[in-house]
């Protein structure tokens with residue numbers, strides 16, 4: 001039995017976000033409120049077999065605490081998907097996800113990610129090659145409802161005829177990026193098709209969900225098995241912990257979590273990853289309290305990870321609280 005078959009519905013998943021959901025952030029999220037499944041940031045199958053291999057392998061770091069954890073991959077060459085799937089299986093991941101939704105120009109130009117919506121033949125070859133290399137590890141796909149225009153039925157019909165175990169649909173076209181509201185109404189069509197073509201495939205909805213409660217409502221409303229949440233976690237890191245009321249989290253708690261995150265980042269990469277990526281988390285932790293703007297400005301001026309940690313530890317808001 002693969003892990004997807006063991007999880008109870010509704011399945012709540014932290015969405016893969018490049019530059020955000022690395023092993024460090026996933027460990028922090030595990031600490032404050034764990035989702036049912038984690039995905040890695042996407043990794044290029046090309047990169048895993050090139051000189052830049054080390055960086056790609058860094059993205060595939062994970063700890064036991066994060067299980068079940070799915071490695072997400074992208075590219076165009078079925079042979080490389082086959083080899084990558086073998087590698088991911090060897091690394092001990094719980095599943096493999098193929099990215100067929102990213103709208104980034106550089107990926108689309110190569111014919112990868114969301115461009116595969118317009119190339120069903122290659123998309124099917126990639127799925128087949130990945131399943132072959134995965135040696136029984138469950139393979140899933142994350143996609144959108146179209147490239148320029150909405151083609152939900154045609155595209156889902158293609159994907160639902162494969163042996164994938166789960167299908168995550170971000171309910172926007174690639175051209176829409178993340179701007180207009182997600183077209184949740186399209187979900188009814190997807191579920192109807194799934195029930196007809198391949199009832200075993202789990203359907204995961206994605207787009208604009210900000211709380212576990214909202215996710216559960218969507219699952220009930222559309223008869224889907226799960227929901228994936230991305231940007232919502234940056235507004236509330238405790239989002240997957242239904243026992244925590246975000247209003248009850250003190251500035252103290254937030255700063256402490258920031259420090260924990262910074263120290264874990266330091267221990268994990270030991271200078272091998274630019275510390276600037278940590279600055280986007282400053283906004284995520286230092287918000288919604290009196291004086292947050294000033295604190296943020298102070299932290300954003302720091303020039304190194306050590307300085308950022310140091311200044312965070314000396315913040316008056318931290319020092320004023322004694323346990």
Ligand SMILES: Cc1cc2nc3c(=O)[nH]c(=O)nc-3n(C[C@H](O)[C@H](O)[C@H](O)COP(=O)(O)O)c2cc1C
Nearest residue numbers: 015016017018041042142170207208209229230231
């Ligand atoms: C900073 C950022 C990075 C992202 N990187 C990835 C990625 O690596 N792979 C992927 O499938 N989607 C990626 N996405 C898309 C998200 O997984 C998700 O589909 C999208 O944000 C919509 O969900 P949301 O409204 O809950 O944020 C990224 C989104 C953001 C904001």
